[in-house]
Amino acid sequence: MNRRDFALSNAGFLLQAATIKKDLIIRSESPADFETPVQLLDKGWITSNEDHYVRSHLPFPSVQLNNWNLAVEGEVNRSLKLTMPDIRAFNEVTRTVTLECSGNGRAFADPPVPGLQWEKGAVGTARWTGIRLRDVLMKAQVKPAAKHVILNGADLPIRAVPDFVRSIPIEKAMHPDTMLAYRMNGDTIPIYHGFPLRLIVPGWEAAASTKWITNIRVSEAEASGFFMQTAYRIPNRPVAPGTIVDPKDTVPYTALNVKSIFTSPLDGATVPIGSSIQLRGFAWAGEADITRVDVSTDAGRTWSITVLDKDKARYTWRRFRYLWRAPRAGSFVVMSRATDSQGRTQPLAASWNPSGYMYNVSDKIQINVKG
Numbered sequence: 001m002n003r004r005d006f007a008l009s010n011a012g013f014l015l016q017a018a019t020i021k022k023d024l025i026i027r028s029e030s031p032a033d034f035e036t037p038v039q040l041l042d043k044g045w046i047t048s049n050e051d052h053y054v055r056s057h058l059p060f061p062s063v064q065l066n067n068w069n070l071a072v073e074g075e076v077n078r079s080l081k082l083t084m085p086d087i088r089a090f091n092e093v094t095r096t097v098t099l100e101c102s103g104n105g106r107a108f109a110d111p112p113v114p115g116l117q118w119e120k121g122a123v124g125t126a127r128w129t130g131i132r133l134r135d136v137l138m139k140a141q142v143k144p145a146a147k148h149v150i151l152n153g154a155d156l157p158i159r160a161v162p163d164f165v166r167s168i169p170i171e172k173a174m175h176p177d178t179m180l181a182y183r184m185n186g187d188t189i190p191i192y193h194g195f196p197l198r199l200i201v202p203g204w205e206a207a208a209s210t211k212w213i214t215n216i217r218v219s220e221a222e223a224s225g226f227f228m229q230t231a232y233r234i235p236n237r238p239v240a241p242g243t244i245v246d247p248k249d250t251v252p253y254t255a256l257n258v259k260s261i262f263t264s265p266l267d268g269a270t271v272p273i274g275s276s277i278q279l280r281g282f283a284w285a286g287e288a289d290i291t292r293v294d295v296s297t298d299a300g301r302t303w304s305i306t307v308l309d310k311d312k313a314r315y316t317w318r319r320f321r322y323l324w325r326a327p328r329a330g331s332f333v334v335m336s337r338a339t340d341s342q343g344r345t346q347p348l349a350a351s352w353n354p355s356g357y358m359y360n361v362s363d364k365i366q367i368n369v370k371g
């Protein structure tokens with residue numbers, strides 16, 4: 001057996017299940033919800049498999065590759081049952097994609113909202129390898145009535161949590177960049193991230209990217225059920241903080257907002273007076289490109305443009321850097337503000353929503369300069 005076949009075997013699977021994400025912040029032990037501390041994101045443009053955040057609503061499924069398959073059914077002329085060798089026979093593609101959970105930043109909601117209290121690190125960037133969802137749908141011959149593609153993973157509902165079933169519109173499903181991935185950063189996709197196969201919907205909030213995928217149903221209608229009709233929806237107009245919003249007055253959250261975070265220095269850091277400090281972090285904008293990032297070292301009174309690193313790809317974050325000479329003793333409020341190719345700019349104040357989704361207020365850290 002070569003290394004790759006081993007990794008795809010059940011023994012390889014068991015080894016993977018033992019991978020420990022020891023440096024992440026545990027928001028929930030089971031199901032596994034782990035946040036990446038910003039100092040780990042700071043390590044580079046690509047987030048390693050060990051460092052990438054994890055969001056799961058349900059316990060991991062136990063997948064046996066020898067009887068695993070992917071079913072494609074519904075509004076198609078030819079229903080399919082694909083094995084892993086069938087999947088690998090399609091053209092292979094690799095894309096670098098920034099995934100962000102829609103609840104990233106929920107901890108900053110005021111008034112607070114229920115849900116996992118993610119701060120800044122439910123976001124990461126990885127290189128995903130697999131096949132185009134489009135190629136699979138073409139093989140199944142989608143009928144003209146098809147409007148949505150409903151995706152289900154092998155994770156099963158438990159008493160308190162319904163099955164994780166979601167859908168994406170047919171246009172996004174047929175987009176050449178939407179993929180079914182079996183490798184993450186060159187390795188077999190870890191169980192945490194959807195082994196043996198997951199959807200990657202580039203530019204969209206990451207709940208669209210179904211893990212452990214086993215069933216694709218082409219449909220005239222959106223998925224029914226909690227995770228499509230209640231969760232991951234935002235009010236269709238701005239609401240006052242604390243408002244209870246009826247699901248019928250909401251729309252699904254799809255493409256990510258424009259956003260930036262500092263990854264260095266850390267909030268509350270102390271630096272010597274006169275020293276040169278590199279302020280740096282990442283900015284991303286879903287389906288749009290980052291065009292500039294500005295920083296302020298005086299609580300937003302004045303702004304300076306930062307330098308963006310050359311590393312970039314469609315749907316990925318850009319790293320920004322700015323060299324700051326700590327001018328005098330005192331405590332400084334340092335802020336970042338990203339702008340994108342759709343002309344969107346980060347707000348300076350939050351628009352509250354009941355689930356704490358899409359938080360994208362200008363990031364802010366405090367830096368203490370010691371004389």
Ligand SMILES: Nc1nc2c(c(=O)[nH]1)N[C@H]1C(S)=C(S)[C@@H](COP(=O)(O)O)O[C@H]1N2
Binds near residue numbers: 053206212
């Ligand atoms: N089958 C399944 N897919 C899923 C989920 C899940 O609970 N079950 N969680 C979603 C959510 S909310 C997010 S943010 C991403 C997280 O992907 P990651 O754990 O690889 O970072 O997976 C998505 N795909």
Ligand SMILES: [Mo]
Binds near residue numbers: 055
């Ligand atoms: Mo999420």
